[in-house]
Amino acid sequence: MSDDATDVAVDEAEDTEAAPSVELLYGVPVAEAFGQRVLFPDLDGYIELLAELREQGFGQVVDLCVVDYLQHERTDLPATVGGERFEIVVNLISHARRERIRVRVQAADGVEVPSLFDLYPGTEAMEREAFDMFGTVFSDHPDMSRILMPEEWSGHPLRKDYEIGRIPVQFKGAPSQG
Amino acid sequence: MTIADKPSTTDAPIAQESSGFVGTDDRVRSRDSAVLRMSEAEVGELSLDPTHELGESKMLINMGPSHPSTHGVLRLMLELEGETVLRSKPVIGYLHTGMEKTGEQLTYLQGCTNVTRMDYASPLFTELAFSLAVESLLDMDIPERATWIRMMMCELNRMASHLLFMATNGMDLGAVSMMIYGWREREPLLRFFEKVTGLRMNHNYIRPGGVAADLPDGWQDDLVEYLDAVEERLEEYDILMTGQPIWRERLQGVGVLNEAECLALGVTGPLLRASGSSWDLRRDMPYLVYDQVDFDVLVGSYGDSFDRYAIRLNEIRESMRIVRQCIERMPSGDYRAQDKKVTPPPRARIDESMEALIHHFKIFTEGYKVPAGEAYAAVESPRGELGVYIVSDGSSTPYRMHVRAPSFVNLQALPHLMENGLLADAVAVISSVDPIMGEVDR
Numbered sequence: 234m235s236d237d238a239t240d241v242a243v244d245e246a247e248d249t250e251a252a253p254s255v256e257l258l259y260g261v262p263v264a265e266a267f268g269q270r271v272l273f274p275d276l277d278g279y280i281e282l283l284a285e286l287r288e289q290g291f292g293q294v295v296d297l298c299v300v301d302y303l304q305h306e307r308t309d310l311p312a313t314v315g316g317e318r319f320e321i322v323v324n325l326i327s328h329a330r331r332e333r334i335r336v337r338v339q340a341a342d343g344v345e346v347p348s349l350f351d352l353y354p355g356t357e358a359m360e361r362e363a364f365d366m367f368g369t370v371f372s373d374h375p376d377m378s379r380i381l382m383p384e385e386w387s388g389h390p391l392r393k394d395y396e397i398g399r400i401p402v403q404f405k406g407a408p409s410q411g
Numbered sequence: 412m413t414i415a416d417k418p419s420t421t422d423a424p425i426a427q428e429s430s431g432f433v434g435t436d437d438r439v440r441s442r443d444s445a446v447l448r449m450s451e452a453e454v455g456e457l458s459l460d461p462t463h464e465l466g467e468s469k470m471l472i473n474m475g476p477s478h479p480s481t482h483g484v485l486r487l488m489l490e491l492e493g494e495t496v497l498r499s500k501p502v503i504g505y506l507h508t509g510m511e512k513t514g515e516q517l518t519y520l521q522g523c524t525n526v527t528r529m530d531y532a533s534p535l536f537t538e539l540a541f542s543l544a545v546e547s548l549l550d551m552d553i554p555e556r557a558t559w560i561r562m563m564m565c566e567l568n569r570m571a572s573h574l575l576f577m578a579t580n581g582m583d584l585g586a587v588s589m590m591i592y593g594w595r596e597r598e599p600l601l602r603f604f605e606k607v608t609g610l611r612m613n614h615n616y617i618r619p620g621g622v623a624a625d626l627p628d629g630w631q632d633d634l635v636e637y638l639d640a641v642e643e644r645l646e647e648y649d650i651l652m653t654g655q656p657i658w659r660e661r662l663q664g665v666g667v668l669n670e671a672e673c674l675a676l677g678v679t680g681p682l683l684r685a686s687g688s689s690w691d692l693r694r695d696m697p698y699l700v701y702d703q704v705d706f707d708v709l710v711g712s713y714g715d716s717f718d719r720y721a722i723r724l725n726e727i728r729e730s731m732r733i734v735r736q737c738i739e740r741m742p743s744g745d746y747r748a749q750d751k752k753v754t755p756p757p758r759a760r761i762d763e764s765m766e767a768l769i770h771h772f773k774i775f776t777e778g779y780k781v782p783a784g785e786a787y788a789a790v791e792s793p794r795g796e797l798g799v800y801i802v803s804d805g806s807s808t809p810y811r812m813h814v815r816a817p818s819f820v821n822l823q824a825l826p827h828l829m830e831n832g833l834l835a836d837a838v839a840v841i842s843s844v845d846p847i848m849g850e851v852d853r
Contacts (some may be wrong), residue, residue, distance in 0.1 A: 240817055252436050266784065266785060267547040267548075267784075267786050269787065290496060292674045292675075293674045293675075293677060293679075295677065295679070295789070295796055295815060296787075296800065296813075296815040298797055298800060298813040298815075300802055300810075300811045300813075302813070305804050305806070305810060308783065309783065309785065311782060312686065321815075322785075322800065324798065324800070324815070325789055327676075328688070328690050328695070331695055331696060333696075333787075333789075335787065343679075353675060353677070354443065354675050354676055355675055355676040355678070355820065355823060356677070357823060358820065358822070358823045359677075359818065359820070362819075366511075373568025375446075375448055376446075376448040377506075378450060380503065381503065381504040381507040381852060381853075382502060382504060382507065383504070384450055384451055384452065390509055390512055391509075391511060391512055397512065397516065
């Protein structure tokens with residue numbers, strides 16, 4: 234065994250000492266939340282992990298949504314995962330294994346997230362909604378446009394710094410009073 | 412129609428699923444060209460220009476949002492050649508009122524009043540999914556009677572929702588008398604809901620901790636009388652529609668979706684089951700006490716609009732079976748957990764106990780705090796998998812509340828279903844997807 238290898242082994246030992254509870258599944262940190270397993274890949278390994286999960290029989294992406302952790306204290310992340318402002322949450326299901334699994338990826342504001350459209354075409358509308366509501370841009374998405382808000386809308390309503398009730402209701406074309 | 416009785420636990424389905432899934436890709440990809448990926452502005456411009464780039468024989472037209480067969484405010488942009496639909500795009504958002512944002516302002520107790528307005532044809536399911544998510548964050552046990560009441564009310568609601576589908580599906584396809592019959596059979600259910608919950612719709616009945624009120628005296632008699640009457644009426648539906656040649660002509664072979672496509676597109680519920688996949692959360696990932704009652708999961712074999720109609724009709728019968736078992740086996744006990752921090756104390760206690768008065772006041776003014784964490788709970792709504800994802804930061808309002816609406820995802824399949832079909836069949840297809848726009852737009 235070369236010296237380098239021992240060094241790495243020592244480093245790893247130190248890492249596990251600092252964070253004794255980090256378990257790995259498919260090579261990424263995993264946690265358990267109320268009977269469902271949650272995976273925490275980093276943005277680079279995101280597509281690879283999803284491709285692996287599809288191989289493993291998770292044939293359907295049930296849900297994809299974004300959470301804006303602007304002022305939230307991140308205590309629920311495994312020790313090796315650094316929190317960013319946005320988190321993309323993907324819920325997958327395997328019919329054959331009768332099992333759910335959840336993937337949570339951290340993405341800073343303005344960072345492009347790779348689209349899952351190629352792996353799971355069903356994420357098209359969900360990613361459009363995430364873009365519409367949070368401004369998260371998904372690269373290689375076939376139609377990255379707004380879905381719920383009007384096309385000419387500016388701003389992303391579900392961001393935590395988007396004020397509520399900023400736009401007064403207007404009734405266009407209604408006859409004015411008096 | 413075939414009936415799958417028991418979940419198969421051998422390795423065979425795994426192989427089937429994966430082989431099916433590989434095959435999918437081709438079909439989903441080849442039909443991907445049916446999706447019209449253009450903005451409203453582009454379509455508007457092109458449709459005004461008679462010599463547009465698509466060629467003279469092709470026409471871009473707009474359908475909805477105010478069209479009687481779009482079930483509310485669904486709008487479609489269609490590319491037609493003659494009467495054939497080549498490409499299409501559902502345009503949604505006309506009912507968007509920011510309910511997920513509103514949910515972040517409301518306490519967990521008020522949350523149900525908000526989510527119940529999403530799927531207005533089956534409001535109890537959204538309440539249930541929301542309550543299950545909150546309860547798993549609270550790590551709370553629910554009394555047995557409350558669980559059975561929830562299950563029974565949800566099955567009644569599934570019947571009401573499917574009866575509404577029977578009515579609108581009949582109307583869309585020209586069986587107008589069916590519309591009247593569907594409404595007629597749904598009406599006693601809404602009256603029963605009013606008797607139990609106080610409201611015909613938007614009940615706010617299922618709440619974290621249990622249900623809002625116990626069942627009223629004599630509820631069994633009301634239900635038995637109703638179920639006996641409906642059983643005969645369903646036979647009439649079979650005569651009126653199922654075996655009728657015109658009805659079959661309109662539906663059979665229209666809007667076919669195979670299992671692999673459903674999985675790839677995220678489609679769930681009756682659409683998925685119509686394609687031959689035996690998947691029902693009530694049986695395969697049981698919640699409440701569905702593992703203690705007998706019912707069958709209905710599976711189609713062609714994945715067309717007729718299968719989707721037949722599955723919904725027979726799911727009414729299965730729901731009736733479950734309701735009858737609930738009537739027989741309804742346990743006695745409490746209808747909500749007696750957790751002073753979460754559920755309000757009984758009215759009589761407030762006069763006697765200072766503590767009860769304080770708890771009552773606190774629950775209704777500032778709500779209760781839910782431990783930090785995230786939870787996803789899903790139920791099988793009449794339209795498919797309805798999930799609620801809640802992130803709590805430890806305060807009394809959710810930090811983020813996301814609803815996985817089955818109609819929203821199922822609508823993605825519309826262009827695939829309508830490809831190369833007739834414009835008249837588009838109406839049959841929209842109807843058979845059974846979207847509820849309140850849930851799509853949230």
